[in-house]
Amino acid sequence: MQPSCIYIYLYFCAMIKTTDLNFEYPEGQSFAFPDIVLNSKEHLLVLGPSGVGKTTLLHLLSGILPASRGTISIDGVEITSLGRKALDKFRGASIGLIFQQYHYVRSLNVEENLRLRQHFPKKLVEKERRIAIAERLGLADHLTKKVAHLSHGQQQRLAIALGLIHRPKVVFADEPTSNLDDSNCEQVLGLLLEEANLCGSSLVIITHDQRVTQHFSNQMKL
Numbered sequence: 028m029q030p031s032c033i034y035i036y037l038y039f040c041a042m043i044k045t046t047d048l049n050f051e052y053p054e055g056q057s058f059a060f061p062d063i064v065l066n067s068k069e070h071l072l073v074l075g076p077s078g079v080g081k082t083t084l085l086h087l088l089s090g091i092l093p094a095s096r097g098t099i100s101i102d103g104v105e106i107t108s109l110g111r112k113a114l115d116k117f118r119g120a121s122i123g124l125i126f127q128q129y130h131y132v133r134s135l136n137v138e139e140n141l142r143l144r145q146h147f148p149k150k151l152v153e154k155e156r157r158i159a160i161a162e163r164l165g166l167a168d169h170l171t172k173k174v175a176h177l178s179h180g181q182q183q184r185l186a187i188a189l190g191l192i193h194r195p196k197v198v199f200a201d202e203p204t205s206n207l208d209d210s211n212c213e214q215v216l217g218l219l220l221e222e223a224n225l226c227g228s229s230l231v232i233i234t235h236d237q238r239v240t241q242h243f244s245n246q247m248k249l
C-alpha cells in the first residue's frame with residue numbers, strides 16, 4: 028500500500044478522531060485543540076502547563092462537556108452528534124474514566140463498588156473479573172473494606188479498577204499520578220498500562236507530571 032493510502036486507512040479506522048475541536052466556557056476562556064488521531068490499542072500522553080485546557084479536553088473527549096465546534100469520533104461513533112441518553116449509554120459501555128476526584132461510593136466496600144460499575148453498562152456481572160482485577164491491582168485482600176478506609180495509593184488503584192473493569196475501548200485518565208511519591212507513581216502507571224494492554228484499550232492520559240513522559244512515545248503538547 029502507498030504511504031498516503033496507509034494514512035487514509037488509519038485515519039478512517041482510528042479509535043479516537045477529533046476534527047477542529049473548539050470549546051468556550053460561558054463568559055470564560057475559549058480553546059482550539061489540535062486534531063487527534065489515535066488507533067486502536069495505541070496510547071497518548073497529553074502534556075501541558077496548568078490552565079492550558081487539559082481537563083477541558085478530556086471532558087470533551089468523554090462527552091461530559093459539549094463541543095462548541097468540531098467533531099469527536101470514538102470507535103466509529105460520532106459522539107458529538109449523539110443525544111444525552113445515547114451518549115450516556117455509549118460512555119457507560121465503551122469509555123473508562125479515571126478522574127482526579129474519585130468516582131466511587133465511599134460508604135460501600137471495594138467489591139460493591141466494582142459490582143456497581145459492572146452493572147452500569149448492563150454487561151454480564153462477572154465475579155471472576157472482579158476478583159482477577161482486584162488481584163492484579165493489589166486489592167484482593169481489601170474487597171470487603173469500605174472505600175473510606177483505604178489508603179491513598181489503594182484508592183488510586185481502585186480508581187484504575189473502576190475505569191477498566193468493563194473492558195472499555197478507550198480509557199481517559201486525568202492526572203492519575205498526582206500526589207503520588209516516585210515509587211507509587213511508577214507502580215500506578217505500570218498497572219494502568221498493563222491493565223489497558225490486557226483489555227486492548229486505547230489509553231489517553233493528561234498530566235503535567237514529567238515523570239510520566241518516559242513511558243509514552245506518543246505525546247501531544249497543549
Ligand SMILES: Nc1ncnc2c1ncn2[C@@H]1O[C@H](COP(=O)(O)OP(=O)(O)OP(=O)(O)O)[C@@H](O)[C@H]1O
Binds near residue numbers: 052056075076083084
Ligand atoms: N466551569 C468553568 N467555567 C469557566 N472557566 C473554567 C471552567 N472550568 C475550567 N475553566 C477555566 O479553563 C481553563 C482551563 O482549565 P482546565 O481545568 O481544563 O486546565 P488544565 O490544563 O487541566 O489545568 P490543571 O493542570 O491545573 O488541572 C482554566 O483557566 C480554568 O479556570
